[in-house]
Amino acid sequence: MRQTGFDHMNLFAEFRSLVLAELAAMAEAGLIPAGLDMANVAMEPPRDAGHGDMATNAAMVLAKPAGQPPRALAERLAARLAKDPRIAAVEVAGPGFLNLRLAASVWQGVVRTALLAGRDYGRSNLGAGRKVNVEFVSANPTGPMHVGHVRGAVVGDALAALLAFAGWDVTREYYINDGGAQVNVLARSAYERYREAHGLEPEIREGLYPGDYLIPVGEALKARYGTSLLNQPEAVWLADVRDFATDMMMEMIRADLAALNVRMDVYSSEKALYGTGKIEAALEALRAKGLIYEGILEPPKGKTPEDWEPREQTLFRSTAYGDDVDRPVKKSDGSWTYFAPDIAYHYDKVCRGFDELIDIFGADHGGYVKRMKAAVAALSDERVPLDIKLIQLVKLWKNGAPFKMSKRAGTFVTLRDVVDQAGAEVTRFMMLTRKNDVALDFDFDKVLEQSKDNPVFYVQYASARIHSILRKAAEIGIAVDDVALAAADLTLLTHQAEIDMARKIAEWPRLVEIAAKGNEPHRVAFYLYELASDFHGLWNRGSDDTSLRFIQEGNPAVSSSKIALVRATGVVISAGLAILGVTPAVEMR
């Protein structure tokens, strides 16, 4: 395990280590057997505050393997832990929990740590620099991004930021599906707009893309090619128009992503895999493992498709890695299925040296998960784990009714429609207020509302209040920079309400690690809501109890300590919002 300056931030991990050290000493002294499995020993914040600041299940987990009653084991461990000056009290409770109450100095130290670490407070080395590739969005380059892509874009971007914060070496990547039939459809659609640009009547036949967004493409084609493509057979212009149009579509998509403040590190092209031997090489790698064969699939169990006919295909033996059936990599006409270049693409990611892969897919691609995991497992000899996050639907609401409209496309709501109405930051936060695998309601009225109904506002309001206090403090001559506040006499923070605030701040580094382990960026949004709630509560305590007001007239020392706590809260809000891609509010308007 690498030791770094950040490791001390997770207080729970620190005290867990203390417990493990004491257990090791007990083993050394022959009080418990040596070599016990400590993996399930946990140190957690108890649900009930009456149970102290931290609780460990060590005695219960180890009772059986140690051959001792849990409470007896707990008593022995408690006696040892009680000697640590950071621990104010230890009690054995329930079936054998060890509840720790920590010295106030520990919580005061948390405030100081947060102030000194600033935006880095909570940063972790959990990832230990491992290379992870997060592939997300990967929308077809056939039109503007629509609302269905927004959630995936936000989740992927926030997850990437979270993993970077937790110590991974992150690459954000977009896979351009520019190799299939749909880009030919795009080309034909754009060609009609090109004819239109020349004053001809476009023939937007069934199956072509009707969107207005192709009109500028037609005009650009006219500017580039003049009349030279008119009245020419498709074979003459298809490839050129396709490349021209997909390039323009990707420009549009990049601009859409930019409007959402999403930045990719790498764009990978499906088309670029063709003709380079990469697909063949990837399949050859599988063939060498005996995983490619010619065969005939059984019809799907239960419901057989109307046009089912037995057909010999080139198949990938994905069942060897947990899939339900083997999967075709070649169509009957000998061309690749979509799966084949995707295998090659993931092989490429493995070859580029990533230690972990993450794909963010729409929930409608759920059926694709097992085969993709099988492919990566086979290609990496099970070295590289692939986690696939499926993003459920977003239901848009406005004026109490489902919202469907698009200025440009008629049928779907574009990313721009959403960002124009809600703003990028509000959109980003709202998209993270649900786990990725449950549907999310996005209500245009609610996201713009300034009330606690709206979690974005609620967190931002806390941030604004914090800045308001800092401004006020500065006005009366209190130094509010982080270094000065960190040097304040924090032993003056003794009220339980203040300690509780510091406890919540102390949970942040732990939360980062939990969220990163599970690839669950939504946890950050929920935590920030709780943190804001605690802060609003503390703020209002000042109404009843003037000793809890942050600015104590005529007592700069006490004021500084309280403002240090306020600022530390702001530090965490800033760090958390940064992961979500949201700028903390300085004031409400």
Next chain:
RNA sequence: GGCCCCGUAGCUCAGGGGAUAGAGCGGCCGCCUCCUAAGCGGCAGGUCGAUGGUUCGAAUCCAUCCGGGGUCACCA
């Protein structure tokens, strides 16, 4: 029919094997001569879909059902 996801308070949802299951909204009752009441506090509200199993301990893990959604070979 196979596979995947979901099922927790009236509603919308949190809850990495822990103790008496939480939050917001809605309902009821309170709090502004006081740092922003765009806020806060309290009360009421639950067989965690069902049944078995694993475990000292299950909303959480496993199995089988029941509901709801998604998906199912030459689309991507």
